[in-house]
Amino acid sequence: MSPEVTAFFDEATNTISYVVRDPKGSACAVVDSVLDFDYASGRTDTRSADAIIGFVREKGYEVQWLLETHVHADHLSAAPYIQQELGGRIGIGDNIRIVQDTFGKVFNEGTEFQRDGSQFDQLFHEGDSVHIGQLRVDVLHTPGHTPACLTYVIGDAAFVGDTLFMPDFGTARCDFPGGSSETLFASIQKILALPDETRIFVGHDYKAPGRDDYAWETTVGEQKALNVHVGSGKSAEDFVKMRDARDATLAMPKLIIPSLQVNMRAGQMPPADEQGNVYLKVPVNKL
Numbered sequence: 218m219s220p221e222v223t224a225f226f227d228e229a230t231n232t233i234s235y236v237v238r239d240p241k242g243s244a245c246a247v248v249d250s251v252l253d254f255d256y257a258s259g260r261t262d263t264r265s266a267d268a269i270i271g272f273v274r275e276k277g278y279e280v281q282w283l284l285e286t287h288v289h290a291d292h293l294s295a296a297p298y299i300q301q302e303l304g305g306r307i308g309i310g311d312n313i314r315i316v317q318d319t320f321g322k323v324f325n326e327g328t329e330f331q332r333d334g335s336q337f338d339q340l341f342h343e344g345d346s347v348h349i350g351q352l353r354v355d356v357l358h359t360p361g362h363t364p365a366c367l368t369y370v371i372g373d374a375a376f377v378g379d380t381l382f383m384p385d386f387g388t389a390r391c392d393f394p395g396g397s398s399e400t401l402f403a404s405i406q407k408i409l410a411l412p413d414e415t416r417i418f419v420g421h422d423y424k425a426p427g428r429d430d431y432a433w434e435t436t437v438g439e440q441k442a443l444n445v446h447v448g449s450g451k452s453a454e455d456f457v458k459m460r461d462a463r464d465a466t467l468a469m470p471k472l473i474i475p476s477l478q479v480n481m482r483a484g485q486m487p488p489a490d491e492q493g494n495v496y497l498k499v500p501v502n503k504l
Contacts, residue, residue: 387447
């Protein structure tokens with residue numbers, strides 16, 4: 218079955234969120250939503266999420282799932298806000314517990330911060346399947362960028378998060394805690410083993426040099442032939458050498474500090490103090 222996919226591009230974070238609908242009904246899922254955040258002022262805004270909510274309501278769709286491909290380091294998730302407005306269950310990979318343990322220590326969260334993934338409604342394992350209406354969602358564990366990265370294969374479409382970008386831009390970085398270029402290469406091979414005609418929807422786009430427009434849809438066949446990092450049969454050894462060298466030159470994402478604290482909590486802010494104030498921590502020399 219071929220799902221109906223509607224993309225929502227957030228230029229501030231170069232993130233693409235998706236509404237994925239069962240073409241035989243009104244059931245849908247939202248993949249990788251965005252809560253707008255201005256770091257300089259510490260203020261949140263819901264305009265990106267409201268665009269999705271408005272679209273879903275206009276179409277008369279029913280949100281069944283709010284799917285996260287991983288704990289994002291470059292934008293805050295709007296999943297709880299959309300859930301409050303439209304319903305649905307929030308799901309992520311079961312290795313979220315590894316991410317929570319790692320960054321619970323980085324942010325000195327203490328014992329009150331639960332590291333068991335209980336903030337999410339569903340923790341997915343490799344080989345799990347759920348449904349969006351009559352659409353089957355198959356879960357692939359595709360770590361490397363982070364330990365909890367998933368690819369959701371929904372009919373003839375695969376939502377790969379940050380694991381793969383458009384063929385002219387390549388692949389995800391692997392230098393975050395728990396990342397591994399060797400593991401990422403193996404995960405990419407799982408995606409490339411899908412049928413060539415499988416549509417791939419990426420989580421970000423940055424307009425590769427020479428390309429004027431943003432893009433987010435490609436195919437397995439195009440990735441196998443053209444991806445500048447892994448296409449044309451490039452070896453694991455060459456990939457690891459390239460990826461590790463490239464990652465050593467990259468700066469941290471602008472929103473990594475607020476994003477991790479919020480997203481490891483399933484999009485919720487840290488607990489408020491007795492006066493109702495919410496604070497985010499800035500770890501020094503930890504990232």
